Amino acid sequence: MTNQSIKIGDIVKVDITGLQKYGAFVKFGKQRGLIHISEIKSGYVADIHDVIEVGQVCQAQVIDVDEFNGKISLSLRTLEKQPQTHHVQRRFHFNNPANKIGFQPFKEQLADWTKEQMTYLKGRKEEI
Structure with missing residues (x-):
C-alpha cells in the first residue's frame, strides 16, 4: 500500500510498534503512522499504557494523510459503536x-x- 493508495476513511489492520505519552506509533504493511492519544478512545485517556500495548494488533481508520510529509494519522475512536466527539469531551471538561x-x-x-x-x-x- 503506497501513500497514494491510502485515503481518508480507509480501515486498516495495524500493529502497535511504540508508545509515547502523546500517542501510539503503528505499522501497517510497509506504511507507518500515528494514533494521537485523543484518537485512542472516546473520553479522557490519562495514561496510554492503560489502554493499549506494544505488539497489539487492531483495526484503525485513516483520518488524515499528509502527502507532503508522508505522515498518516489514524484513529481507533472513530471505529467505536458510538464515538463521542471532542466537543462533547471539552464541554464536559470546561463545565465541570x-x-x-x-x-x-x-x-x-x-x-x-x-x-x-x-x-x-x-x-x-x-x-x-
Whole structure:
C-alpha cells in the first residue's frame, strides 16, 4: 500500500510498534503512522499504557494523510459503536466546576499576581 493508495476513511489492520505519552506509533504493511492519544478512545485517556500495548494488533481508520510529509494519522475512536466527539469531551471538561481551568481561576488569582508584581516593581524602583 503506497501513500497514494491510502485515503481518508480507509480501515486498516495495524500493529502497535511504540508508545509515547502523546500517542501510539503503528505499522501497517510497509506504511507507518500515528494514533494521537485523543484518537485512542472516546473520553479522557490519562495514561496510554492503560489502554493499549506494544505488539497489539487492531483495526484503525485513516483520518488524515499528509502527502507532503508522508505522515498518516489514524484513529481507533472513530471505529467505536458510538464515538463521542471532542466537543462533547471539552464541554464536559470546561463545565465541570471541579476543574480549575479557564478564565474564572485566572480572575481569582489576578489580584494576588498583580499585588506580587507591584511589590516586586516597587522594590526594584527603590534599588535604582
